[in-house]
Amino acid sequence: MTVKIRFFARFRELLGTDIVVAVPKNKGLSDLVKDVAGRNKEGYDAIFDEKGAFREFVILMQNGKRLETSDAPEIKVADGDEIAVFPPVAGG
Amino acid sequence: MIAIQTEDVDIGKLITAAKQRGTGAIVVFDGIVRDDDIREMELEAYEEVAVPELEKIATEAKKTYNLLSVDIIHRIGRLAVGENILIIVVSAGHREQAYGGSRFIIEAIKAGVPIWKKELRKDGDRWVPGEHQHGCET
Numbered sequence: 001m002t003v004k005i006r007f008f009a010r011f012r013e014l015l016g017t018d019i020v021v022a023v024p025k026n027k028g029l030s031d032l033v034k035d036v037a038g039r040n041k042e043g044y045d046a047i048f049d050e051k052g053a054f055r056e057f058v059i060l061m062q063n064g065k066r067l068e069t070s071d072a073p074e075i076k077v078a079d080g081d082e083i084a085v086f087p088p089v090a091g092g
Numbered sequence: 093m094i095a096i097q098t099e100d101v102d103i104g105k106l107i108t109a110a111k112q113r114g115t116g117a118i119v120v121f122d123g124i125v126r127d128d129d130i131r132e133m134e135l136e137a138y139e140e141v142a143v144p145e146l147e148k149i150a151t152e153a154k155k156t157y158n159l160l161s162v163d164i165i166h167r168i169g170r171l172a173v174g175e176n177i178l179i180i181v182v183s184a185g186h187r188e189q190a191y192g193g194s195r196f197i198i199e200a201i202k203a204g205v206p207i208w209k210k211e212l213r214k215d216g217d218r219w220v221p222g223e224h225q226h227g228c229e230t
Contacts, residue, residue, distance in 0.1 A: 008138055010219050011210035064141045084138060088222030089165060091207025092123055092178050092198055
């Protein structure tokens, strides 16, 4: 199955965006983001702390709905999912 | 009109369109690129999420403040100093509703709508930090 990952703002600059990845069934959301972010150390370090946990300011969405980053390790992705990862918003 | 777009808008036309029979007050908020020693501002949005969130904010503002109409246009792309970033036009029967509704909308946008700004500065570029660290207040 395939999942699309979208990074925004500084994360996009470091990691790119609209990255479609093939993943096995029951892939965890945290592990998926780690795999993709791991392609660039600076990008990985911007999103994850030294223990491999999402930094507290990181915002996650699955198909347009916000998730608690603390729940992400338990959440599985599904075929066709769109996962968004971004820093705090600053519109207006 | 609720939109995220690169083009500017004619605020005068929005005001004219917002005038209805019951209108007693229109408040216009115009957020502008300030000259903080920057060359330009670059904005990006998660449009598929941001537009529905703007629509939801407009609906809530209408209901809470009894507004007759709401326009929200947030621009993205590269903007020069002095250009419009965000235009909010609200029409209401009375000024208290119009001021209250306009304030509600701008604060809700800043709190949670996925839009980001980067200052292209003479001494290096900088992403503008959000006012709400988690961006989940809406």
